[in-house]
Amino acid sequence: MAQEMRIVLRNYGKIDPLKIEDYIGVGGYQSLAKAKGMGQSAVIDEVRKSNLRGRGGAGFNAGMKWGFSYNTPADQKYVVCNADEGEPGTYKDRIIMQNDPHTLLEGMAICGYAIGATKGFIYCRGEYPYVVDVLNTAIDQAKASGVLGDFDIEVRMGAGAYVCGEETALIESIEGHRGEPRFKPPFPGVAGLWGKPTVVNNVETFANVPVILEKGAEWFSSIGAAKYPGTKVFTLTGDVVNKTFFELPTDVTIRDVVFGMGGGVKDGKKLKAVQIGGTSGGFIPESLLDTQVDFDSMSAIGATLGSGAVFVMDEDTDLVDVIDRITKFFEHESCGKCAPCREGTKRMHEIVSKVNKGLATADDIALSERLGKVMTRACLCGLGQAAPAPLLTTLSHFRPEFNAKLG
Amino acid sequence: MADYNEIISAFKNKPGGIIEAFHAIQKEYSYIPEEAVVAAADAFDMSKARAYGVATFYSYLKVGKRGKNVIRICESAPCHVAGADKVVAALEKELGIKMGETTGDGKFTLEFTECVGQCQATPVITINSVPYGDVTAEKVGEILAAYK
Ligand SMILES: Cc1cc2nc3c(=O)[nH]c(=O)nc-3n(C[C@H](O)[C@H](O)[C@H](O)COP(=O)(O)O)c2cc1C
Numbered sequence: 153m154a155q156e157m158r159i160v161l162r163n164y165g166k167i168d169p170l171k172i173e174d175y176i177g178v179g180g181y182q183s184l185a186k187a188k189g190m191g192q193s194a195v196i197d198e199v200r201k202s203n204l205r206g207r208g209g210a211g212f213n214a215g216m217k218w219g220f221s222y223n224t225p226a227d228q229k230y231v232v233c234n235a236d237e238g239e240p241g242t243y244k245d246r247i248i249m250q251n252d253p254h255t256l257l258e259g260m261a262i263c264g265y266a267i268g269a270t271k272g273f274i275y276c277r278g279e280y281p282y283v284v285d286v287l288n289t290a291i292d293q294a295k296a297s298g299v300l301g302d303f304d305i306e307v308r309m310g311a312g313a314y315v316c317g318e319e320t321a322l323i324e325s326i327e328g329h330r331g332e333p334r335f336k337p338p339f340p341g342v343a344g345l346w347g348k349p350t351v352v353n354n355v356e357t358f359a360n361v362p363v364i365l366e367k368g369a370e371w372f373s374s375i376g377a378a379k380y381p382g383t384k385v386f387t388l389t390g391d392v393v394n395k396t397f398f399e400l401p402t403d404v405t406i407r408d409v410v411f412g413m414g415g416g417v418k419d420g421k422k423l424k425a426v427q428i429g430g431t432s433g434g435f436i437p438e439s440l441l442d443t444q445v446d447f448d449s450m451s452a453i454g455a456t457l458g459s460g461a462v463f464v465m466d467e468d469t470d471l472v473d474v475i476d477r478i479t480k481f482f483e484h485e486s487c488g489k490c491a492p493c494r495e496g497t498k499r500m501h502e503i504v505s506k507v508n509k510g511l512a513t514a515d516d517i518a519l520s521e522r523l524g525k526v527m528t529r530a531c532l533c534g535l536g537q538a539a540p541a542p543l544l545t546t547l548s549h550f551r552p553e554f555n556a557k558l559g
Numbered sequence: 560m561a562d563y564n565e566i567i568s569a570f571k572n573k574p575g576g577i578i579e580a581f582h583a584i585q586k587e588y589s590y591i592p593e594e595a596v597v598a599a600a601d602a603f604d605m606s607k608a609r610a611y612g613v614a615t616f617y618s619y620l621k622v623g624k625r626g627k628n629v630i631r632i633c634e635s636a637p638c639h640v641a642g643a644d645k646v647v648a649a650l651e652k653e654l655g656i657k658m659g660e661t662t663g664d665g666k667f668t669l670e671f672t673e674c675v676g677q678c679q680a681t682p683v684i685t686i687n688s689v690p691y692g693d694v695t696a697e698k699v700g701e702i703l704a705a706y707k
């Protein structure tokens with residue numbers, strides 16, 4: 153059976169998050185000192201070799217990303233932490249920040265040293281004002297004790313726009329604009345915040361960095377799945393016995409997460425579906441539960457690991473109703489910059505609502521499928537590209553549920 | 560209550576600080592007065608249209624008056640399947656208003672929100688951003704009592 157393994161949550165419950173002495177007492181900020189002794193490119197190499205891949209959803213090699221910014225000459229560079237955490241069903245970054253804020257600051261400072269940045273921003277969602285307080289306390293303590301050296305960190309608040317989790321929209325928001333994604337390239341690593349080279353990483357990604365520097369790339373890369381090593385923090389929601397969070401090595405299966413750690417479906421019911429990665433993730437039927445949760449294994453079954461949210465639905469769940477709700481989410485959160493997403497999310501919600509009300513025909517479903525395929529390819533950013541995934545995956549695995557509601 | 564002009568001037572020299580300024584105003588007023596958007600446009604040296612565009616882009620920010628206590632109900636899928644609709648019905652009944660409305664005495668506003676990141680305890684509501692988890696129709700009266 154799967155066992156918890158705590159790397160990013162190694163200090164959870166063991167230290168007082170509001171006391172820097174506690175963090176320093178368990179070896180905190182020693183990895184930053186070690187990094188400074190290694191030299192910039194050696195730090196980047198170490199992180200690259202560890203094969204730490206982004207925990208915010210896209211799974212990009214963190215060391216490689218840092219390398220782009222390191223290699224781009226500029227008078228100012230930035231480190232940005234993505235703490236927007238907008239994927240419904242996800243609260244892992246909150247758990248990390250509330251319980252061990254200094255590990256995030258240390259990870260960011262190591263990145264700052266490695267790429268040559270003296271300024272960092274944490275973009276924390278506006279719904280977490282109490283987390284912002286914890287972060288500001290930690291930053292004040294770190295500055296007062298001098299551990300960060302010449303690296304400065306500032307918290308900026310999001311304001312309830314899911315799209316601002318997308319890295320270029322996030323950058324626009326820090327700049328004080330509407331959070332509309334930019335065209336890529338150029339990527340933020342080369343031209344990001346105020347046009348300067350900017351590393352954007354997720355909270356959980358940064359939280360891994362101090363441990364990797366402490367224990368080495370080889371140690372890290374030997375944990376979990378070979379191509380997506382380390383651990384992942386999962387948050388379980390829906391009809392599951394243990395509605396809580398777990399940190400697990402990445403070579404466990406979906407079944408391990410839902411039935412092992414999660415304790416299975418509530419009230420002795422049968423499972424209908426699991427949606428992983430948040431509201432933009434694909435729906436997974438029982439027959440695919442033995443899939444490993446790592447990034448590549450999930451992609452191979454047309455699902456995602458995403459943020460690590462695990463939404464469990466029992467046999468009584470009305471999937472069409474859930475998809476109706478999800479398509480409404482995307483209609484609401486589309487920023488409106490590109491037409492395929494602005495129009496597509498609206499029409500998709502319209503069609504699914506029609507199915508849910510028992511007023512649709514088979515032609516409507518065919519149309520929504522075609523619309524979904526167009527959006528996946530034509531939308532500007534990941535929001536619109538992923539928005540059809542819940543509908544398209546339920547149509548491939550649970551089509552009878554839709555047919556049963558046709559008028 | 561702090562004057563919004565004072566709040567804005569505290570953020571004036573922060574690059575991109577207009578959103579932080581809006582947050583600080585909303586914390587004080589529970590919303591952003593229309594005139595404050597105009598004042599912010601001036602302070603951050605942008606057109607009124609642009610400042611208004613920023614303020615209205617973000618669903619956590621509200622331009623124009625609303626109640627002193629803002630109750631938001633999460634309607635994201637995990638809260639939805641956990642019975643958010645029953646919580647909505649109980650709140651509407653208790654306050655005598657519909658979603659999106661404000662009570663006559665200006666004390667409460669009811670709004671929907673998407674996930675607020677407290678999904679270990681669905682269904683979730685927030686009152687002035689303070690989260691309450693595992694909310695049931697029965698608990699609504701008790702939770703509201705503290706704000707009446
Ligand atoms: C619509 C949308 C929402 C996103 N939301 C988040 C988020 O809340 N947190 C996050 O870390 N990444 C989010 N991402 C991914 C970011 O764009 C980016 O890939 C990530 O922050 C990079 O960090 P990482 O490499 O450490 O994962 C989102 C992407 C899209 C398209």
Ligand code: FES
Nearest residue numbers: 633638674675678
């Ligand atoms: S889904 Fe409602 S708080 Fe996360």
